[in-house]
Amino acid sequence: MSDLLARLRARSWRLTAQRRVVAQVLDGDHVHFTADEIHARAAALLPEISRATVYNTLGELVALGEVVEVSTDGRAKRYDPNAHHAHQHLVCESCGTIRDVHPLGDPLAGLPAAERYGFTVSGVAVTYRGLCPDCAAGAAPPARTGSTGTGSTRTEA
Amino acid sequence: MSDLLARLRARSWRLTAQRRVVAQVLDGDHVHFTADEIHARAAALLPEISRATVYNTLGELVALGEVVEVSTDGRAKRYDPNAHHAHQHLVCESCGTIRDVHPLGDPLAGLPAAERYGFTVSGVAVTYRGLCPDCAAGAAPPARTGSTGTGSTRTEA
DNA sequence: ACCCTACCTTAGACACTGTCTAAGTCAACA
């Protein structure tokens, strides 16, 4: 977590206790939490932290390029702290788990000019869908309540 | 619209006036409306149609494979009636317009087995982001209120 | 042609996710 905080300090971020715990939660693992999960984990370390602060801080981290927002479905966005290596996502349709993956080649190369319809194309998001090993083994899908916040996983074809 | 209705009839759908107008709205164009926009257009044809019915009908059309749900961002889902031809989406980051595109090759082929982490991969969504010709030409981005429902367009990297 | 009944629709409440505001607090600098 020192790396992230050092980079933030270098960008003249005011290092408040709230921002520290949000950074700490994100830096702990390469998991992809929802804002609500991040709030819950931050509140375990700093009980009085408010929802608005978590949203503000996440928004700033995204604007700074330290964290990537992932919207795999119509539900809550997830936040990916692995912003410094290009990668795509593999989403379990049953439990909502997200894994970072590194496909071959440049996904942008697949779109010929004739298929760009005059658009200025600046990026591409690739989301692979499937079942994670646990869910494929027949484990019951975990509850998907709002407070636990694992979210649903339907995505476009 | 006769094709879609014929297919639905063949699946023993009860053809109510409400379902007819929703199918008619979706079948009119290859645009990608939000549920709210579909409700507004359906209500123009059948004023007493309710929001719940539109959501129910869209959910059933998705379950039947006649319509594809598209979630390009954390906002409202859009519904794509072009479910019978494999394609991907090109999204304008300014106005939210979606175009169907047909990239080269099979996007699934880009993910080697070593990058699948035991997942059973069943599909992939590719969303190209950029600016449509109108927005790139400097046109002011249209208003993005809830009722007009063009939605925001931030997606993951 | 009419009746039944299971399926469908409706209005509105409710839940979740995210944004905004006004007032109070505090990190960083002088």
Next chain:
DNA sequence: TGTTGACTTAGACAGTGTCTAAGGTAGGGT
């Protein structure tokens, strides 16, 4: 230490989607 402008807070609010109970109706049976 004092100052100040950025930060935080609680709660209201907005957009999107789901659910429920009550009433309506399409379509098959008679």
